[in-house]
Amino acid sequence: MADRQSIWAASAPPPGYLPPPDRQFASTPPRPVYREPHPISAGGVLSGLAAAAVWLIIFGSLGRGLMSYAWWTIGAAVSAWLVALLLTAIGDRGVAVGVSVASGLGLSIAMTFVTLRWIGTNDWPLW
Secondary structure (H helix, E strand, O other), X not given: OHHHHHHHHXXXXXXXXXXXXXHHOOOOOOOOOOOOOOOOXXXXXXXXXXXXXXXXXXXXXXXXXXXXXXXXXXXXXXXXXXXXXXXXXXXXXXXXXXHHHHHHHHHHHHHHHHHHHHHHHOXXXXX
16 A cells, blocks of 8 residues: 555646646736726816806806796706716716716706795796
8 A cells, every 4th residue: 555655646646637726827918907998086076066066156146036047057057968978978077977966966956946936936937
């Protein structure tokens, strides 16, 4: 029995033997790392939020009453969304996200005022 063990130790590895994992794929290149071609950064989102907020404040301040404020805000939000679509296609996607979020929030605030007036007076204020 002792003779067989010494023969196996000196012979080739048994069939199906694989070398340890650290040396098994040493000749292959490392796995690829896939990255977003246009990553979204916090700075871009914040600058989009700030730019759209200023845009909506400027256009909202042009209105003298609720009706004109609401229509100016609707126009500003629609134009901001068009700019966000353009930025998504050929610009910074982070800024597009910020513009979209801020214009949606600003439009919802304006529509909240319109709805409250409509509930209170039973008259649609946009016509």
